[in-house]
Amino acid sequence: MDTLRQDLRYAIRTLSRNSGFTAVAVVCLALGIGVNTTMFSVVNALMLRPLPYREPAQLVALYETNPKDGQFDNNWSFPDFFDMREQSSAFEGAAAHYSRFFTVTGGTEAEGVEGEVVTPTIFRILGIRPVLGRDFAAEEEQAGKEHVVLLGHGFWERRFAGDKAVVGKTLLLNGEAYTVIGVMPPRFSIDLEQIWVPMALNPGVEHRGSHYMDVIARLKPGTTIDQASKDVNAIAVGLQGLYPRTNTGTGATARSLREEMLPGEVRLVVWVMFGAVCFVLLIACANVANLLLARASSREREMAVRTALGARRFRIVRQLLTESVLIGLMGGVLGVGVAYAGLKAMIANIPLALPFWMVFDIDLKVLLFTLAVGLLTGVIFGLAPALQASRANLQASLKEGGRGSGSSAHRSRLRSGLVVAEVALSLVLLIGASLMVKSFLHMRSANTGFDSSNALTTRVYLGGDKYEAFSTRVSIFEQILERVRTVPGVTNVAAVSNIPLSGSTNNSSFQVEGQPVVLGEVPAASQRAVTATYFETMRIPLTGRSFTDREMRDSTPVIIVNKTLAARYWPGQEAIGKRLRMSTDSTRPWLTVVGIAPDIRMREITSGPESQVYLPYALVPNRTMAFIVRTNGDPTNLIGAVRAEVRAVDPTLPLIEVQTLERLVALSFWENELYGKMFGTFGIVALLLAAVGVYGVMAYAVAQRTHEIGVRMALGAQAGDVFRMVVGRGLALAAAGLAIGLVGAFAITRLLTGVLYNVEATDPVVFISIALLLAAVAAVASWAPARRATRVDPLVALRYD
Numbered sequence: 001m002d003t004l005r006q007d008l009r010y011a012i013r014t015l016s017r018n019s020g021f022t023a024v025a026v027v028c029l030a031l032g033i034g035v036n037t038t039m040f041s042v043v044n045a046l047m048l049r050p051l052p053y054r055e056p057a058q059l060v061a062l063y064e065t066n067p068k069d070g071q072f073d074n075n076w077s078f079p080d081f082f083d084m085r086e087q088s089s090a091f092e093g094a095a096a097h098y099s100r101f102f103t104v105t106g107g108t109e110a111e112g113v114e115g116e117v118v119t120p121t122i123f124r125i126l127g128i129r130p131v132l133g134r135d136f137a138a139e140e141e142q143a144g145k146e147h148v149v150l151l152g153h154g155f156w157e158r159r160f161a162g163d164k165a166v167v168g169k170t171l172l173l174n175g176e177a178y179t180v181i182g183v184m185p186p187r188f189s190i191d192l193e194q195i196w197v198p199m200a201l202n203p204g205v206e207h208r209g210s211h212y213m214d215v216i217a218r219l220k221p222g223t224t225i226d227q228a229s230k231d232v233n234a235i236a237v238g239l240q241g242l243y244p245r246t247n248t249g250t251g252a253t254a255r256s257l258r259e260e261m262l263p264g265e266v267r268l269v270v271w272v273m274f275g276a277v278c279f280v281l282l283i284a285c286a287n288v289a290n291l292l293l294a295r296a297s298s299r300e301r302e303m304a305v306r307t308a309l310g311a312r313r314f315r316i317v318r319q320l321l322t323e324s325v326l327i328g329l330m331g332g333v334l335g336v337g338v339a340y341a342g343l344k345a346m347i348a349n350i351p352l353a354l355p356f357w358m359v360f361d362i363d364l365k366v367l368l369f370t371l372a373v374g375l376l377t378g379v380i381f382g383l384a385p386a387l388q389a390s391r392a393n394l395q396a397s398l399k400e401g402g403r404g405s406g407s408s409a410h411r412s413r414l415r416s417g418l419v420v421a422e423v424a425l426s427l428v429l430l431i432g433a434s435l436m437v438k439s440f441l442h443m444r445s446a447n448t449g450f451d452s453s454n455a456l457t458t459r460v461y462l463g464g465d466k467y468e469a470f471s472t473r474v475s476i477f478e479q480i481l482e483r484v485r486t487v488p489g490v491t492n493v494a495a496v497s498n499i500p501l502s503g504s505t506n507n508s509s510f511q512v513e514g515q516p517v518v519l520g521e522v523p524a525a526s527q528r529a530v531t532a533t534y535f536e537t538m539r540i541p542l543t544g545r546s547f548t549d550r551e552m553r554d555s556t557p558v559i560i561v562n563k564t565l566a567a568r569y570w571p572g573q574e575a576i577g578k579r580l581r582m583s584t585d586s587t588r589p590w591l592t593v594v595g596i597a598p599d600i601r602m603r604e605i606t607s608g609p610e611s612q613v614y615l616p617y618a619l620v621p622n623r624t625m626a627f628i629v630r631t632n633g634d635p636t637n638l639i640g641a642v643r644a645e646v647r648a649v650d651p652t653l654p655l656i657e658v659q660t661l662e663r664l665v666a667l668s669f670w671e672n673e674l675y676g677k678m679f680g681t682f683g684i685v686a687l688l689l690a691a692v693g694v695y696g697v698m699a700y701a702v703a704q705r706t707h708e709i710g711v712r713m714a715l716g717a718q719a720g721d722v723f724r725m726v727v728g729r730g731l732a733l734a735a736a737g738l739a740i741g742l743v744g745a746f747a748i749t750r751l752l753t754g755v756l757y758n759v760e761a762t763d764p765v766v767f768i769s770i771a772l773l774l775a776a777v778a779a780v781a782s783w784a785p786a787r788r789a790t791r792v793d794p795l796v797a798l799r800y801d
Contacts, residue, residue, distance in 0.1 A: 322380020
């Protein structure tokens with residue numbers, strides 16, 4: 001222990017005397033360790049930290065499946081869930097939930113709130129208790145007893161000012177009175193909702209073919225996920241025989257809730273980014289190792305003196321490693337600050353609210369990771385220089401003015417090898433980053449099929465019994481359209497059930513006239529209900545025509561289909577005039593095709609062509625409609641006027657999710673934008689570190705070869721010859737690194753194939769461009785040492801030895 005304290009004191013003195021070297025080394029490591037700590041914090045939050053539930057490993061998500069339809073994670077219908085819950089023996093309990101929007105009234109202003117309708121046992125299954133009051137009782141899933149509500153903590157603080165006497169008070173939801181029975185813990189939510197109401201179980205009146213509920217369950221002790229999957233699938237197979245019309249081909253499966261919280265694509269990107277920052281750390285370590293090798297040359301005499309005085313080689317190596325580890329720990333401390341800033345910047349670039357379990361912070365696990373990385377990097381970058389420095393040639397090193405032993409040649413090769421490795425790693429990282437950035441740029445410029453400029457979007461929800469009648473809904477929405485159309489600056493306005501790229505869609509089965517339906521293979525299409533001016537407002541060109549106002553009023557059985565559906569079911573034929581039925585129910589009317597729309601990106605910007613249909617709103621009058629307000633200027637200037645016109649129709653109707661259409665489109669690929677920014681940041685850091693590495697090696701080489709350069713110039717070598725010699729050496733090292741890096745990049749970037757959009761993982765333009773960029777950086781980094789070499793005075797250089 002005394003020896004360790006002695007080593008530490010000596011290391012601190014030594015590093016303090018060489019503050020410039022220490023500062024550069026610590027900053028290099030802080031960048032490398034900082035980005036690693038940032039990414040480990042992300043990995044920790046998304047994949048390592050247990051979910052904040054009771055025994056989270058026992059929680060599973062249940063899905064219905066239908067491989068013939070390509071559905072492997074379908075929602076449950078109410079009757080299927082009810083039968084599964086009653087028959088399954090694999091679970092302690094199973095619960096269902098689905099999102100529902102509520103209009104909250106009774107205060108100074110109507111408010112739209114996202115809510116969740118849940119079966120009463122869901123919170124006991126999760127192991128979450130209210131901080132005030134109680135959760136739902138079993139009898140509150142019975143029809144007529146479900147008018148109770150649990151409040152989210154944030155909603156309680158905002159709406160009730162944190163009143164602890166809130167339990168027992170009444171809240172008006174969609175015009176109906178609900179009794180507040182409790183308040184949930186801070187930040188808790190299942191799907192970013194703010195209130196919860198119990199689900200009234202009445203399977204007899206629900207349609208078995210309507211799939212809209214998510215299901216979670218808790219495994220019984222000793223039951224595995226595989227056993228649970230077999231159990232629920234056996235029940236699903238039994239339901240196929242009982243209900244062939246709706247359940248043919250339908251199975252079921254169970255999956256870990258932890259894994260289902262994060263899509264596989266996101267997991268892949270996170271791990272790839274973690275690998276990328278490991279490359280950054282290796283580049284930083286190579287830089288610091290090069291600095292230590294250069295410093296070892298100046299310490300050869302010191303090491304020789306210590307050896308002559310009886311110090312063993314192990315003792316010298318330990319002393320030098322102590323210095324390296326100390327540098328690593330200082331880099332780790334500074335790296336925590338870098339990580340903190342990195343996390344703040346990342347969170348600032350996330351435009352949406354995060355799930356309550358997704359907390360990006362620096363906890364004890366992250367700090368221990370940083371400590372381990374600091375210690376490990378200290379050993380990694382310090383071991384080779386320590387071994388080299390302790391191998392000093394005693395006689396040569398003790399000569400007055402001696403330039404060192406023959407080990408300097410070996411040290412030079414090691415330094416060159418480290419630079420080659422830096423360039424190779426930087427190339428792989430920069431190519432991967434460039435592919436992600438290029439993918440994001442392609443997404444941003446992708447043709448969505450509609451014009452998003454100068455348009456405002458918002459949703460209006462008609463809740464409560466007073467809007468139960470279809471005719472009332474149609475009338476209210478028509479009044480809103482007419483009033484908003486009169487607002488100065490509005491050029492057009494329309495409404496649609498689900499606006500493209502909003503994250504929600506509605507798939508409906510259909511039947512084509514003259515084409516019999518095979519049981520279990522019913523075709524489906526993404527369905528939207530629209531008003532007559534929808535295509536004009538969205539600037540979507542049509543073949544044929546749009547709906548007329550009269551067809552809207554009279555609920556005329558007409559329909560508009562997209563090109564993909566028309567080509568799939570009427571290949572080589574004129575689709576206009578054909579008929580289809582938006583159901584397999586023979587009592588439903590046939591709808592005549594009056595127009596063909598282009599393929600619109602409905603689900604996400606990267607989605608491929610799919611069958612899409614548009615119906616007159618009067619045929620399917622939903623409670624919720626999204627409005628698109630086309631303007632002749634900045635649409636945000638009209639938010640207040642649009643809100644006033646909606647209130648003039650009904651003061652209890654709030655505007656929901658008011659935003660520009662351009663922002664809505666941008667939100668559809670915000671994850672990819674974030675990936676691109678993070679990869680780009682890592683790439684820039686790697687590029688800077690690689691430039692520093694090349695510069696350091698070439699500057700050291702010039703210093704070591706000062707005598708040689710003087711001899712060359714004394715014998716007639718021109719400044720240009722010396723300049724080309726130095727730059728050529730730098731480019732030769734870069735070329736070796738580029739060759740290795742290109743091979744590595746060709747293999748590694750294939751991991752990105754699943755997350756790239758309209759970009760090949762082996763895009764030759766990216767590969768060549770980045771290779772040329774790194775070659776240019778190497779040339780620039782070699783320029784200053786080369787210029788210094790051309791200014792060597794031969795007489796001074798000849799006396800350098």
